[in-house]
Amino acid sequence: MKKRVMILRLFALAVGVLLVAGCTTQGRRTALTFERSFFYEELYDSMEQLKYYGYDESVQQSMSVLKTVRWVSKYEQEPGKRELAVRALVFLAFSSDDGDVRARAESRLEAILEDNDWPLHLKMAVLDGIIDLANGSNGFPEEYDDLITNFGVVSGEREDALEFLLGQFEDLAPELQYHAASGLHRFLRQSVSLESCPVNICDIDIRIDVETWEKGKEVQPIVPSNADPNAVAAGAYGEAEWKPISEKLDWQEELDDLKFLVWEELEDIFTETDDVPLLVRQRLARFIGEIEQFSLNEEIAQSFQDRVDEWIPNESISIEVRDLMRDGRERVSTYGAELDTPAKFSKTQLRELPQRNVGFLEIHLAALLKSQHNRQRSGLRAGPPELSALAFSEFDDSASGLIRHEVIWRTLSEALEAGLVIEDAGVDSKALRMLRQVEDRTQAAEDAELTETHLAARMVLQPLLELIGNLYPSLKQRRQDPAPLLEGLGGSAAQASRIADQRRYLEVLAAGAKTFPEDTYTVSESLTMEMDLIIRHRLTIAMEL
Amino acid sequence: MTLTKRFFQRVTVGLCWLVALSGTVGSVQAGEYAALRESLRARSMGGAFTAVANDEYSLFYNPAGLRSVYYNIFTLVGASTTFNKTTEDFSKESNASSALSSYSGKRLYLEPIDLGLLSFVNSRFGWSIFGNSVFDFSIDSISASNVDATFKAYGQLGGVLGGAWSFLDHQLDFGISGKIANRNGSETTVTVTEQAIIDAYVSQNTAALENSVKTSYDKKTDYSADVGVVYHLESFYTLSPKLALSYLGGLDFGGAGKIPGTLNFGAATESEFSGIDIIMAADYVDLLDAQKLTGSKLRLGFELGVEKLNNGHHIASFRIGHNGYLSNGISLNLWKLKIDYAQYSQTTSSGLEDKRKSLGFSLVF
Numbered sequence: 001m002k003k004r005v006m007i008l009r010l011f012a013l014a015v016g017v018l019l020v021a022g023c024t025t026q027g028r029r030t031a032l033t034f035e036r037s038f039f040y041e042e043l044y045d046s047m048e049q050l051k052y053y054g055y056d057e058s059v060q061q062s063m064s065v066l067k068t069v070r071w072v073s074k075y076e077q078e079p080g081k082r083e084l085a086v087r088a089l090v091f092l093a094f095s096s097d098d099g100d101v102r103a104r105a106e107s108r109l110e111a112i113l114e115d116n117d118w119p120l121h122l123k124m125a126v127l128d129g130i131i132d133l134a135n136g137s138n139g140f141p142e143e144y145d146d147l148i149t150n151f152g153v154v155s156g157e158r159e160d161a162l163e164f165l166l167g168q169f170e171d172l173a174p175e176l177q178y179h180a181a182s183g184l185h186r187f188l189r190q191s192v193s194l195e196s197c198p199v200n201i202c203d204i205d206i207r208i209d210v211e212t213w214e215k216g217k218e219v220q221p222i223v224p225s226n227a228d229p230n231a232v233a234a235g236a237y238g239e240a241e242w243k244p245i246s247e248k249l250d251w252q253e254e255l256d257d258l259k260f261l262v263w264e265e266l267e268d269i270f271t272e273t274d275d276v277p278l279l280v281r282q283r284l285a286r287f288i289g290e291i292e293q294f295s296l297n298e299e300i301a302q303s304f305q306d307r308v309d310e311w312i313p314n315e316s317i318s319i320e321v322r323d324l325m326r327d328g329r330e331r332v333s334t335y336g337a338e339l340d341t342p343a344k345f346s347k348t349q350l351r352e353l354p355q356r357n358v359g360f361l362e363i364h365l366a367a368l369l370k371s372q373h374n375r376q377r378s379g380l381r382a383g384p385p386e387l388s389a390l391a392f393s394e395f396d397d398s399a400s401g402l403i404r405h406e407v408i409w410r411t412l413s414e415a416l417e418a419g420l421v422i423e424d425a426g427v428d429s430k431a432l433r434m435l436r437q438v439e440d441r442t443q444a445a446e447d448a449e450l451t452e453t454h455l456a457a458r459m460v461l462q463p464l465l466e467l468i469g470n471l472y473p474s475l476k477q478r479r480q481d482p483a484p485l486l487e488g489l490g491g492s493a494a495q496a497s498r499i500a501d502q503r504r505y506l507e508v509l510a511a512g513a514k515t516f517p518e519d520t521y522t523v524s525e526s527l528t529m530e531m532d533l534i535i536r537h538r539l540t541i542a543m544e545l
Numbered sequence: 546m547t548l549t550k551r552f553f554q555r556v557t558v559g560l561c562w563l564v565a566l567s568g569t570v571g572s573v574q575a576g577e578y579a580a581l582r583e584s585l586r587a588r589s590m591g592g593a594f595t596a597v598a599n600d601e602y603s604l605f606y607n608p609a610g611l612r613s614v615y616y617n618i619f620t621l622v623g624a625s626t627t628f629n630k631t632t633e634d635f636s637k638e639s640n641a642s643s644a645l646s647s648y649s650g651k652r653l654y655l656e657p658i659d660l661g662l663l664s665f666v667n668s669r670f671g672w673s674i675f676g677n678s679v680f681d682f683s684i685d686s687i688s689a690s691n692v693d694a695t696f697k698a699y700g701q702l703g704g705v706l707g708g709a710w711s712f713l714d715h716q717l718d719f720g721i722s723g724k725i726a727n728r729n730g731s732e733t734t735v736t737v738t739e740q741a742i743i744d745a746y747v748s749q750n751t752a753a754l755e756n757s758v759k760t761s762y763d764k765k766t767d768y769s770a771d772v773g774v775v776y777h778l779e780s781f782y783t784l785s786p787k788l789a790l791s792y793l794g795g796l797d798f799g800g801a802g803k804i805p806g807t808l809n810f811g812a813a814t815e816s817e818f819s820g821i822d823i824i825m826a827a828d829y830v831d832l833l834d835a836q837k838l839t840g841s842k843l844r845l846g847f848e849l850g851v852e853k854l855n856n857g858h859h860i861a862s863f864r865i866g867h868n869g870y871l872s873n874g875i876s877l878n879l880w881k882l883k884i885d886y887a888q889y890s891q892t893t894s895s896g897l898e899d900k901r902k903s904l905g906f907s908l909v910f
Contacts, residue, residue: 023820031782060853063615071782100615100668104715111714
């Protein structure tokens with residue numbers, strides 16, 4: 001008995017020693033933070049810290065990190081917390097230095113994408129997290145001189161992530177395929193920047209020297225040793241040149257390769273007529289008109305073009321998709337990549353624009369809108385066509401109707417972002433009416449299987465909302481009351497049953513804060529209490545700006 | 546008297562060598578849990594290891610446990626020795642021959658060496674090469690110069706190779722392994738009479754003494770497979786509980802002993818508190834009652850470990866357990882040298898407690 005007591009005493013002593021010596025893992029610390037806190041910044045910082053420990057720390061720390069993100073992603077009640085964990089999971093799945101951590105994180109990503117029990121906003125978070133990883137923003141933090149810097153992961157890991165996304169693409173639900181297509185578009189438009197540069201190319205010394213990154217290094221001309229100083233001073237041997245630093249060129253090369261990887265994979269998606277809806281394939285086909293905006297070097301841009309030249313006559317790709325490809329290239333050849341050549345149409349032709357086919361719109365609409373914008377900048381009225389009629393006439397959910405909406409809404413949205421103003425009266429009510437029409441098509445009876453119409457309507461809701469988010473300056477220009485539009489969006493957000501939809505509406509609502517801060521605040525304040533912490537945070541940020 | 550003492554010591558040592566060199570040993574005492582190889586860590590946790598298995602011994606308890614091995618663990622060499630209280634007391638006797646009479650009805654149990662060589666495990670597969678031996682010496686009666694004793698001993702060499710996979714988003718682990726062992730064993734009964742000793746000592750006639758030793762040998766190789774599953778109850782963050790089931794295939798070495806096929810169930814939690822890894826485990830062993838155990842089938846274990854190193858083991862671990870009797874142990878992981886100590890008890894076939902101690906050293910990378 002005495003011996004047993006002694007053993008237990010020794011054991012208690014050992015526990016005491018361990019408690020003093022023990023060092024809590026970051027996974028446990030983050031789990032505790034997520035248990036007690038509801039402050040976005042605190043949770044975000046804790047999760048970023050967690051990513052760092054999962055990236056390059058001991059196996060014990062990495063496994064603790066993995067356990068926490070897996071648990072939070074699945075069992076945490078707060079949707080925003082789950083989303084933060086999913087973003088970290090994406091990072092770990094492709095960037096952890098531990099193979100087991102990568103495999104287990106990737107397995108959870110697959111489960112999220114494949115299992116219908118996971119909510120849409122988390123599925124979207126996986127796709128967004130991958131694109132952010134490829135863009136460098138889903139990196140890991142490191143502190144230098146009290147400054148926390150986000151480092152993007154190396155290109156090989158970005159490549160793995162993109163391959164994962166492209167490998168999953170055909171198996172995704174149509175709505176997610178559409179979302180993934182938007183993500184790929186975002187990636188292809190990514191420019192070579194210091195923020196996106198991988199850690200192995202841009203170390204902290206490169207990062208803090210922003211000026212050299214932007215301007216490059218001055219390279220003096222080669223001057224013979226016996227050169228006449230006066231001739232040198234007069235510039236006879238040429239002027240000093242500013243050349244990009246080698247790190248920038250290296251990153252350009254790697255980013256081009258990553259983009260080409262995506263580009264080549266698109267061919268498989270174009271030919272998957274059974275698994276990928278036409279609207280998604282057409283959305284991807286429209287990228288072809290934007291090759292010049294992908295910030296590629298000449299050689300790789302030519303490789304992109306060569307691929308397109310192979311796709312256009314490829315009969316495995318449906319004719320509607322190939323037509324759009326051809327139209328996109330025709331737009332560039334007609335008006336230039338920057339739409340520098342003005343569009344010349346008679347007023348009658350312009351009035352008839354709403355009746356023209358999709359191909360015509362794809363070729364000419366952007367240039368026409370730019371011409372309108374140029375007229376506005378010159379102090380003139382934009383003139384025909386009437387944009388609200390063009391954008392917000394009846395919703396047509398036929399295959400040709402959907403791509404027509406897609407072309408009009410996205411092209412107009414870009415023009416509005418560039419500064420074009422819609423001069424028509426009642427644009428807000430027309431936009432809201434269109435929104436309601438699309439919403440009606442998205443709603444299915446409870447437990448009813450979604451039809452293609454429902455799915456298509458859910459897809460085009462995205463460009464419509466983006467367009468609506470760009471209407472605020474036009475409303476202000478016409479001194480229109482934004483309240484009906486803001487309240488309409490708020491109402492839709494409140495009624496949306498899916499968090500992903502709530503986010504869409506509230507992001508559009510928050511976009512109004514820049515133009516109408518008070519009105520937006522009034523509407524959003526009543527909503528924030530019901531929303532998850534990420535939405536609340538986004539609204540708060542929008543209000544602060 | 547001195548001569549008799551020396552003689553007895555020689556006889557004892559000689560018999561031991563005889564047994565060892567002949568490939569030794571019969572079956573382990575019936576009623577005691579039989580396993581191909583045991584982990585000192587598991588012993589100090591009362592043997593509750595079916596769900597815990599997450600180190601180089603996973604292959605001997607539950608192959609599905611490989612999925613819980615998060616490191617690449619390479620054991621260059623590991624050696625341990627185990628002896629029971631009776632053996633320990635006997636070794637301390639200054640006068641073994643006179644003391645021997647007091648060991649009548651007792652049992653000397655010794656595992657001189659359990660050797661593991663060039664073993665490797667990670668989360669997907671693993672193998673282990675091993676050799677070990679057991680001496681089990683029961684002195685049924687001893688009086689004056691008459692000895693009636695039984696030696697059972699075996700030595701075995703073997704290997705295990707296994708792999709594991711995860712399903713259901715890594716919540717269900719499945720493992721399978723194959724094992725092969727060659728066992729040389731014997732059972733020796735010694736019935737030494739005083740006259741036989743006198744004959745051997747005085748007239749150098751050892752015939753009677755040799756006849757008093759009867760040994761049956763057997764040497765056999767057998768192989769079988771083990772399967773196991775572990776289910777992680779992922780929804781409980783803090784405790785991270787898991788349930789496990791393993792079937793360890795039986796091995797029949799004929800006269801050299803038998804390890805019946807054994808189905809074990811285990812549950813364990815793995816949690817962390819203030820940087821300390823805490824494991825709580827419970828096993829219910831031999832669900833099919835193949836081993837006809839005399840002791841408790843319920844095993845409980847508890848482990849505290851601090852700071853895991855890259856060889857998959859904590860710098861320091863403390864354990865207690867219960868398998869009907871209290872057990873405890875400690876491990877120190879000093880860079881690559883791991884030292885394990887376990888103090889535990891087994892229930893013998895007669896239902897009595899047999900207290901044992903194990904000490905092991907291994908080079909783990």
